[in-house]
Amino acid sequence: MAYDKSTISKIDLSFKNELLNMPGGEILKNCFQCGLCTGSCIVSRNTDTFRPRQILRMVQLGIKDILKADDLWRCVTCYTCVERCPQGVKLTDVFTALKNMATQEGYLPKAMKELIKAIYEFGRIYEMTDVQEFEREELELPDIPEASPLTFRKIAEKTGLTKLID
Numbered sequence: 001m002a003y004d005k006s007t008i009s010k011i012d013l014s015f016k017n018e019l020l021n022m023p024g025g026e027i028l029k030n031c032f033q034c035g036l037c038t039g040s041c042i043v044s045r046n047t048d049t050f051r052p053r054q055i056l057r058m059v060q061l062g063i064k065d066i067l068k069a070d071d072l073w074r075c076v077t078c079y080t081c082v083e084r085c086p087q088g089v090k091l092t093d094v095f096t097a098l099k100n101m102a103t104q105e106g107y108l109p110k111a112m113k114e115l116i117k118a119i120y121e122f123g124r125i126y127e128m129t130d131v132q133e134f135e136r137e138e139l140e141l142p143d144i145p146e147a148s149p150l151t152f153r154k155i156a157e158k159t160g161l162t163k164l165i166d
């Protein structure tokens with residue numbers, strides 16, 4: 001995620017206010033950019049671009065382009081940053097809100113679409129092949145229980161998720 005000289009023109013106050021007005025959102029103002037979240041984050045340590053502190057700053061400034069960033073989806077919701085933030089910022093809630101907004105705006109990353117499609121089709125995030133089942137048998141691993149996608153399909157259809165993955 002990079003800033004450029006046109007960043008200032010991308011400030012969208014309604015985006016910023018929407019986040020500040022969500023339940024618990026006002027606490028975003030308390031972030032004083034200490035960077036402890038980024039320093040504690042296992043994903044940050046293993047990627048060049050995912051920086052929770054920077055995402056928070058972009059939100060504080062109202063830079064809506066953050067919704068287009070695939071980085072948003074890299075948080076694994078481990079809660080380490082939430083536990084350590086000296087200002088009580090619930091970063092995981094912020095990321096969830098941002099991901100919901102990104103989805104509504106049509107910025108669902110391709111990889112997420114593929115995952116959703118797989119759950120819709122197979123009831124799990126990937127299809128179990130005969131080869132995998134054979135390998136499990138060889139290793140004397142127990143059978144994997146049947147997965148039913150029916151409940152997920154109902155939710156996807158009711159919430160409009162199916163339209164996003166078409």
Ligand code: SF4
Binds near residue numbers: 053
């Ligand atoms: S740890 Fe908290 S206060 Fe510090 S940068 Fe992260 S969100 Fe802001």
Ligand code: SF4
Binds near residue numbers: 037042044075077079
């Ligand atoms: S909850 Fe997300 S942002 Fe926070 S430390 Fe874990 S992976 Fe990083």
